[in-house]
Amino acid sequence: MSERRGDEWQHASPRRFAEMARELFSHDSTGELLQRIVSMAVESVEGCEEAGLLMIDRRKRLCETPAATSDLVRASDRAQCEYNEGPCLDAAREEQVFLIGDMAAETRWPRYRPRALELGIGSMLGFDLYTYEGRFGALDLYSRSPRAFGDRARELGWVFASHAAVAIAGARREATLREGYATRQEIGEAIGIIMERRRVAGEAAFEILRTESMHTNTKLRDVARKITLTGEIPCR
Known part of the structure; x- marks a missing residue:
C-alpha cells in the first residue's frame, strides 16, 4: 500500500468508509471477501503487519482460520486452539476487544505466550465478530513490534470487524436458505x-x-x- 493511501485511511471520512464497503462487498464469494478484509486491515491500520479471522463453532470449542495474511497468523491460531487459551479465543468467546501492548511482558495465557514469542509476535489487537445472531469469531491484528497499536488502530479495527461479522452472518443465512x-x-x-x-x-x-x-x-x-x-x- 502506498504512503498516500495510508494517509487517506488515517484521516478517513464517512465517504471513504462507504467506498470501502462497496469494494469489500463487490466480491462474489465469502472466502474472497474475508481474505480481502484481512488484507485491507494490514493495508489500512497503522502498526498492523498481519491479520486473520478466527472462527469458532456454536459450542465455542472447535475453531478455524478462514482468512489470514500469513503463516504466522495460522500458527498463532493453531497454538491457541491446541492450548484452549489465548487472546483471540477470548475475543471470540466473550470479550469485545483485546489489546496486548507487549507480548514479552504479558502474564495471561501462560501456555500460549511462549509460543507467541517464538513466532515473533510483539503486540496484538483483536475484536469479536458479533451480530444480533450471536458471537462467532474474532478479527485479530498482529505486529512484530511492541506497543504498535494506538487509538486510531482501534477505531479502524472495529470497522473491519463489523464488515467481517456482517459478511459471515449473511453467508450463514444464505447457506441455510x-x-x-x-x-x-x-x-x-x-x-x-x-x-x-x-x-x-x-x-x-x-x-x-x-x-x-x-x-x-x-x-x-x-x-x-x-x-x-x-x-x-x-x-x-
Whole structure:
C-alpha cells in the first residue's frame, strides 16, 4: 500500500468508509471477501503487519482460520486452539476487544505466550465478530513490534470487524436458505415418485415418507434423497 493511501485511511471520512464497503462487498464469494478484509486491515491500520479471522463453532470449542495474511497468523491460531487459551479465543468467546501492548511482558495465557514469542509476535489487537445472531469469531491484528497499536488502530479495527461479522452472518443465512430450498425440492420429487408409483394423493405420499423417517430414525430429507436416487419406495 502506498504512503498516500495510508494517509487517506488515517484521516478517513464517512465517504471513504462507504467506498470501502462497496469494494469489500463487490466480491462474489465469502472466502474472497474475508481474505480481502484481512488484507485491507494490514493495508489500512497503522502498526498492523498481519491479520486473520478466527472462527469458532456454536459450542465455542472447535475453531478455524478462514482468512489470514500469513503463516504466522495460522500458527498463532493453531497454538491457541491446541492450548484452549489465548487472546483471540477470548475475543471470540466473550470479550469485545483485546489489546496486548507487549507480548514479552504479558502474564495471561501462560501456555500460549511462549509460543507467541517464538513466532515473533510483539503486540496484538483483536475484536469479536458479533451480530444480533450471536458471537462467532474474532478479527485479530498482529505486529512484530511492541506497543504498535494506538487509538486510531482501534477505531479502524472495529470497522473491519463489523464488515467481517456482517459478511459471515449473511453467508450463514444464505447457506441455510439454500439448504432449506434443496430439502423442499428433494422431498417434492420423492412425493411425486411415490404418487406415480403407488397411485396415491400427495398427502398419502408424504405420510409414507414421514412413516419411513420415523421407523428408521432417518431425516426426512435423507429418506427423500434415497427414493429419488434409487426409485425404491418403502413398503410401510
